[in-house]
Amino acid sequence: MRxxxxxxxxxxxxVEGAANQAMIAFLAERLGVPRQSxxxxxxxxARQKRLAISGVSADHVRSxxx
Numbered sequence: 001m002r003x004x005x006x007x008x009x010x011x012x013x014x015v016e017g018a019a020n021q022a023m024i025a026f027l028a029e030r031l032g033v034p035r036q037s038x039x040x041x042x043x044x045x046a047r048q049k050r051l052a053i054s055g056v057s058a059d060h061v062r063s064x065x066x
Contacts, residue, residue, distance in 0.1 A: 005048075006065050020044060031056055031064050 001007065012022035020040060028035040033055050043049035053061060 001066065017044075020049075023049075027051075027053070031061060 008023055008026065010019050010022045010026070012018045024035050024038045024040075027033075027038055031053065033053065037054045037056075039052045039054075041050040041052050
């Protein structure tokens, strides 16, 4: 983590949404939520993204990603 940001490195290429889908799959598995619970709010075509994750608290997210 860097401040409020979570750094994720992916091997999927940023082509046709492959990296976005890989990130969503990674986070869904790590957080124990369905993939549909994770939405990209902004930054879909950028390196930095802002996400909404429903069904879990911010404390749960922090504890599972640290």
